[in-house]
Amino acid sequence: MADQAPLLLATRELALAQARTLARHGRYAQAEAILTEAGRDIEPSVPLLDLLARIHAQQGRLDEADAAWDEAEHLAPGSPEIAECRRRVAMARARRTTRPAWPYAVAVVGVAAVVLGVVSFGEDGSTPPPVVVRTVPVAPAPVRPSPTADVLAGMDLGVPGAVVRRRQGEISVSFSKGLFLDGVRLSRDGRSVLAALGTRLRPYATRISVAVIGHTDDQPVPPGRGYATNTELGTLRAMVVRELLHDRAGIPTGRFTVSTLGAASALEGDRSPARNRTVGLRISPAGQE
Structure with a gap:
């Protein structure tokens, strides 16, 4: 089994890299399938479980996100990052009775978007209501190179x-x-x-x-x-x-x-x-x- 350890590690890392790329392009179902399959064949790692949880959170599947982070927390007890993610999910779950759906989705988007690089709204696909603001014309700010x-x-x-x-x-x-x-x-x-x-x-x-x-x-x-x-x-x-x-x-x-x-x-x-x-x-x- 020891001889197979480098190969198993490489397989898990490749699966994680592929899933991360797919998730960043919004292809969550394919990313989730890769991570799930990898988790069956290889002992899941904290990065793998974390990415799976963020995909679930991005889709508003908060119970599944929390379950994945819970499993990750058992592998990395005391991790402040995982604890913060679970805290935000708990806040979002508490707001589920509020309508429209987008307020509680906003609570988890800060968690999910860090890795996925995308933004979504409510789990029912709704978007925040428009906000009417008054604008005053101002001179454009000078453009500074990044x-x-x-x-x-x-x-x-x-x-x-x-x-x-x-x-x-x-x-x-x-x-x-x-x-x-x-x-x-x-x-x-x-x-x-x-x-x-x-x-x-x-x-x-x-x-x-x-x-x-x-x-x-x-x-x-x-x-x-x-x-x-x-x-x-x-x-x-x-x-x-x-x-x-x-x-x-x-x-x-x-x-x-x-x-x-x-x-x-x-x-x-x-x-x-x-x-x-x-x-x-x-x-x-x-x-x-």
């Missing part, structure tokens, strides 16, 4: 071993040699360059998103390694780097995405195993991933 738009401009990622390229709205980082000894074990040099990169990223931790793309060579994975395919291996490598950067840079886990093309991810021009024991990074302003 600090987020400039976050990449001042970012210096020039650490030994990292190859940095700037594109429109994005910084890509590759590495001059492989980061892993074999499998998912980072080399000393690999850990060092990632730690240095994390230090440079720390001042921007709350303003950026990071895509981590795992690479492998194009040879079949030998048996007995704990992962059956290059796709699983590439995903696990991306997850290892994500966790290191999360620790060193303080970037929230939700600001990362992990992916791989498996055997198709071998680097052009150098398909050797040692060179392809690596990842690529794409860094963009938060909200533009």
Whole structure:
């Protein structure tokens, strides 16, 4: 069973990433189906249960949202975030007798929209009644550039071993040699360059998103390694780097995405195993991933 742990973790993380993307685009039924299926096959995690609860809350299904948060609270007792979510749900449930439906939906939208990035109204689809206001013409305020738009401009990622390229709205980082000894074990040099990169990223931790793309060579994975395919291996490598950067840079886990093309991810021009024991990074302003 221990040999299967990395694969099970990767499967759960991929399900969570897919569901989060679907939920952000309003495809709640598909997101819920992915999370529910993952929960049957793998022991659910706090992030998985939390996302499921937020989807329920966004749809006004408060009893189901509270049940999911209750299960998450058993896995993470004392979590202030979960306690706050349950408090808001309790407030919203107490207002259910008020009509129209939108007042109690507003009470939970602050919880759900944090992750889903969308806003809904009452569970019956109703919208708040119009509010009549009187306006006085005023001169338009001067437009100031958003600090987020400039976050990449001042970012210096020039650490030994990292190859940095700037594109429109994005910084890509590759590495001059492989980061892993074999499998998912980072080399000393690999850990060092990632730690240095994390230090440079720390001042921007709350303003950026990071895509981590795992690479492998194009040879079949030998048996007995704990992962059956290059796709699983590439995903696990991306997850290892994500966790290191999360620790060193303080970037929230939700600001990362992990992916791989498996055997198709071998680097052009150098398909050797040692060179392809690596990842690529794409860094963009938060909200533009």
